[in-house]
Amino acid sequence: FHQYLLAKNEEAPWINYATGLGIVERNAGSDWWLRRKRFQVNQDATFFVDDWMGTHEFKAGFGFEYAWHTQDSFYYQDPVFEGVFPAGYKAVDIEHSDGFPYWVWVGEEIKKRSNLIQTGFFVQDAWSPSKNFTINFGLRYDYSRHWYPPQEKKYTGEIVNSESIVTFTSHTISPRLGINFDPVGDGKTVFKTHYGRYYAPVNLLNFWWGNPAMRRSFWANLNPDWTVNYTAWHSDPSAIDVDANIIPGYADEINFGIEREIIEDLSLSVTFIAKW
Known part of the structure; x- marks a missing residue:
């Protein structure tokens, strides 16, 4: 970018x-030159098991990002x-x-720079002990680190910060649990419930103006x-x-719902959702 x-x-x-x-x-x-470069890797894999107390669809993956942003002005x-x-x-x-x-x-x-590393890992499983009952559960871990590398003033060469300044580090764990159940067994009715924790991205604008080379x-x-x-x-x-202890905001969510097929290609559903 x-x-x-x-x-x-x-x-x-x-x-x-x-x-x-x-x-x-x-x-x-x-004149302003704003540059953002990023190196990113994402990978996931899925593994199926058909004869271990029912069927399983295991999935695991990871993501890694190293990004740096520079700003130059005249x-x-x-x-x-x-x-x-x-x-x-x-x-x-x-x-x-x-x-x-x-x-x-x-x-x-000015000529300033900031760096960011983000990495995450997740595992999940969709377990169906019977054809009308499925449990979905998973866990995700994320790590983020933002810092200012050593910098100096653009024209005078005066040292602004001789060592890296770490502004933000976070470790988050996000659990997931869901159940899908067909109480009738005819493939037309499903009861669903789910719980999950969701983290919001950190607003890096918080650190834009605080760069010592700003x-x-x-x-x-x-x-x-x-x-x-x-x-x-x-x-x-x-x-x-x-604040050095700032952490990403998050919300816990739980929902309950039921869906029933009325006729072909038409269904009726009711869902309750709570967040806190």
């Missing part, structure tokens, strides 16, 4: 509030701000009223001669903290 968001020219964006609407002039953005600064701000910072998004300056956004150009930024209030009056609204990724 690659996404490139490129500015339409090499001028800094100006935003004119003379009409009160904020009209973007000269440019409409900066800003087009107005020449009036050359040498005004620290190395690595550029002043863009100039707010003004017909040339009378108000504010300018100042931020670091940009630092602030707004500079401008004097009429375009010099800096003062700065405000400083943004720093070190101010963002994610």
Whole structure:
């Protein structure tokens, strides 16, 4: 996956509030290169047994994923701000009223990376001790780990983090149990019940802004001669903290249902579902 968001020219964006609407002039953005690469393996196998206290359909499988995401940026600064701000910072998004300056956004150009490993294993069995009774049970284990590798600032070479920072690690176990039963034995009625635990994917956006190589930024209030009056609204990724003990959310679900064939190709069913 690659996404490139490129500015339409090499001028800094100006935003004119003379009409009160904020009209973007000269440019409409900066250059962003977002890349996500992934190595993934998935495999499963099924094995049938016909003479062990009934029939069995055993299935087992695993999945492995190693993914990494990088973000690179380049800003087009107005020449009036050359040498005004620290190395690595550029002043863009100039707010003004017909040339009378108000504010300018100042931020670091960045190059950052994050890594993710996910792996999972599952086993399950569909056991039919008789032709009208089937028990389905299974178990799944999942492991996830997200971290920031050693990084440095894009232009200054300053070390941001000399060692990897692990932001998230989780181990989850998901059980499954289900029963299908034909109480009449004519193949037209089935009673179903099922229990399972389901984990939600972890929202990795929680870790997007907390990357130590994420940009630092602030707004500079401008004097009429375009010099800096003062700065405000400083943004720093070190101010963002994610609980080290965070775990994926999950829901337990149980359901009961019955289905009956009324005529060929037409059936009626009723199901009760509870989640908590």
